[in-house]
Amino acid sequence: MAFEPADPPRAGRLAFWAPDGGPLPDDGPDDGSVGELTVAVPDGDGVAVSTVTARRLPVGAALPLLAGAGSHAHPAAAFWASAAGVALHLVARGRLLPGVSPAGFDAWRVGPLDADDVGRIGALGAAMPAWARAVPLPSDGGGVRLPDAYPLLRAFLDAVADDLPRGRDADGTAYAGRAPLRVDGLRDWAAELAAGVDAGVRVSLRLEIPGGDPAAGPWQAVVQVHGLAAPGLVADVAPVWAGSAAGFDARAPQDVVLAVRRAARVWEPLRRLLSGPVPDRMVLGDDEVADLVDGAAGRLAAAGVAVHWPREVDRDVSVRALVGAADAGPGGAGGGRVFGAGALLSFDWQVALGGEPLTAAELEVLASARRPVVRLRDRWVLAAPEVVARARQRSLPAVTAVDGLAAVLSGATVVDGEPVEVVADGWLTRLRDRLATPGDDRSHADVGVPAGLAATLRDYQVRGLRWLVRMTSLGLGACLADDMGLGKTVTLIALHLHRQADPATAGPTLVVCPASLLGNWEREVRRFAPGVAVSRFHGPDRSLPAVAGGFVLTTYATMRLDAQRLAGGGWALVVADEAQHVKNPDSRSARALRLVADVAPARVALTGTPVENNLDELWAILDWTTPGLLGGRTTFRRRWADPVQSGDEAAGRRLARLVGPFLLRRRKSDPDVVPELPAKTQTDQPVALTVEQTALYEAVVREALARLPGTAGMARRGAVVSLLTALKQICNHPAQYLREDEPVLAGRSGKLELLDELVDAIVAGGGAVLVFSQYVAMGRLLRRHLRARGYGCELLHGGTSLPRRQEMVDRFQAGAVPVFVLSLKAAGTGLNLTRADHVVHFDRWWNPAVEDQATDRAYRIGQIRPVQVHRLVAEGTVEDRIAAMLSAKRELADTVLHSGAAALTELSDAELAELVVLR
Secondary structure, eight states: OEEEOOSSGGGOEEEEEOTTSOOOOTTSOSSSEEEEEEEEEEETTEEEEEEEEEEEEEHHHHHHHHHTOOTTSOHHHHHHHHHHHHHHHHHHTTOEEEEEOTTSBEEEEEOOOOHHHHHHHHHHHHTOOGGGGOSOEEOTTSSEEOOOHHHHHHHHHHHHHHHTTOOTTOTTSTTTSSSOOBOGGGHHHHHHHTTTTTOSEEEEEEEEOGGGOTTSSOEEEEEEEEESSSTTOEEEHHHHHHTOSTTOOTTHHHHHHHHHHHHHHHSGGGGGGGGSSSOSEEEEOHHHHHHIIIIIHHHHHHTTOOEEOOTTEEOOEEEEEEEEOSSOOTTSTTOOOTTSTTOEEEEEEEEEETTEEOOHHHHHHHHTOOSSEEEETTEEEEOOHHHHHHHHHOEEEEEEHHHHHHHHHHTEEEETTEEEEEEEOTHHHHHHHHHTOTTOOGGGTTOOSOTTOOSOOOHHHHHHHHHHHHHHHTTOOEEEOOOTTSOHHHHHHHHHHHHHTSTTTOSOEEEEEOGGGHHHHHHHHHHHSTTSOEEEOOSTTOOOOOOSSSEEEEEHHHHHHSHHHHHTSOOSEEEEETGGGGOSTTSHHHHHHHHHTTTOSOEEEEOSOSOSSOHHHHHHHHHHHSTTTTOOHHHHIIIIIHHHHTTOHHHHHHHHHHHGGGEEOOOTTSTTTGGGSOOEEEEEEEEOOOHHHHHHHHHHHHHHHHHGGGOOHHHHHHHHHHHHHHHHHHHHOHHHHHTOSSOOOTTSOHHHHHHHHHHHHHHHTTOOEEEEESOHHHHHHHHHHHHHTTOOEEEEOTTSOHHHHHHHHHHHHTTSOSEEEEEHHHHSSSOOOTTOSEEEESSOOSOHHHHHHHHTTTSSTTOOSOEEEEEEEETTSHHHHHHHHHHHHHTTTTSOOOOSHHHHTTSOHHHHHHHHSOO
């Protein structure tokens, strides 16, 4: 194979032919043109010309083929595959320059190239085999010759650069569309832009101190010239100008002038070099040296002009923000709520040399410096004006304790709009180190199972208790985010009992939870803390009981109505269970919860899903448990959420360091939890649609896709949601979609047939099963069908009263019924259904975290049998495609997610058709 350049470069093609000149294989690429090609191949000391059948492919179409070239590829294919790799690497790094082709067309080219790029391309060109340039050129002496390797390779690199940035729908726009456009008027602009890009040199600045004494006389900047073609080739400008520097050609002085001119655009003082006869050196004033130290050197380096500092001076000066406090802090006498309301920490600048902080006397020397170089610790030190200014300022306004701790944990803060490294002082350093290991706090190693707890805590639960004790004793909030079923409730009850042993922390605990969990909390308190008062603040005749050291339970709905009364309850601890219910900080529930807990000395959030959809939810929970930790919501989005969402791994690591101490997250797969639980197996169960389902599905898709092109905005979004809902209902059962009053159920749904098989096998084996559906109507159909087949079956949904709900749970747990059908949203949290060893998701929810919560009704502490999870998916339907999306999304848990049908409403008509059309 060989490359045929063209004008514009993107029109270049790669020609493929059989090495023996025979016919092309039948399984070759099916695009491009096939025809005869004259090629010249090595023949002894010369070349032989022959005609072969070749397929010519555009560069863009050929790149995937080159990427698949293996180790046994023909030498020509192997070479062009390597060349394609270099081209893609350059494009990925943004090494692209706009230009004008010789024929006047818009054209991208690779550039600017650094020394490594030039060396790599030169070495590759030198290794080009003759077979890779076998498209012959006319020879001046008659006959033919092969193209020169290096220009041919550069033409290929430019062809790739000219092809990849262009879009299919941008024709008519220069440098964006694929159709050639004449841009002769831009030729001078492109030439100026590319000036020096192909130069064989680059320049750098070497700073010198006359006499070697930084305090005596001005500094000088000497221009050095580096040869790009030969790594290590360097000389001062003077001998290059005189032509006496080996390795530099006659064009080098011109290239030096162009390079200095470009550098002067970055740093204005360099223009003085262009006013002399030879741009070799210039004298620097103190302000110019200071400017280089203060950032100009970094800008020059980014432009390819390195600045080499004298060895006589030390530049290892750093400025950090030091957070500390005047008192002994935690660990001193009495400990105390260091992070309570009004607590402040000192905030000062710390200047360090070689990592060692300067003393007060040394800071005075630095602060009084009038030149950018100062004598410290028997050495000359370069100090940027910013460093000197901060040595003079030293103290910053004090910060709240929570803000200071947040800065210390993340290792950085923002001062005057600029990021600054943060270090801790004294006790705060020790606290940071303790907080960095939330599940292993030796300072509270003596905390064990409190007296009065009628339960044996597992090891990981004891560690969770110690962590909660530590956080609340410091006046910090906490979010216990263990997986559903790992015993968050009993751990919280143990915390309450522990706090009652100390008069400083004793007092009533308020638990705010969904209404469905009131009964569970009351039973758990009576079971695990017998003798502790527990009452409900709920119902029409509710009143606040006087419970000095007991529990008061209320719901989010009641709290919204009675926030003022609850705020005056004098709570020692406020608990928000299923805290994801207040993930929207602007909701009435979230605002009421803030009011109720405003003066509470300790706050704990309990949730199995701290992040369901996006990082704003994490902010909402932690800003309630520890107000101010993550800053305001707008600040959090700008500083944390947006960078993490865009893939900034460093920001993700800093955020993890910041929130880690305040959020204890254990999963059932963790090594210290796995031994406490049996195995869980999850299986997607594909089912075929019946003939009736297929006909309904195709008819609904056909009708909806025909209507959609005429809709827009909210009407279109509504139509898409309606379409998706209809298709999911058809996949469940035609009777659900058709809303039949007296339906015949058997034989009409592939899912129902599979469910019958599963239930028969499970019940025959002595097991029990939970069946979840997001649709109450489908749940009623399932209950009717299963009872008709002779199985005891209960149905729990949002309209089930609390007493009836508990009665159903008790009957199932006692083994009175083997099948429990549940509404996903109404029963996905708060229930202990460990009698079940099988879970069936009859239809799929948009968010896998919600499905996981539902599964955890059975797969939780107390379960002694392996749990099998069956997810029913209608083959070839929208469910199939959604199942694939959910699988990928499950891997992105605890990151920024966009879930639900809302995202699908923004699909184009073509994309939507791809999603829903039956396959």
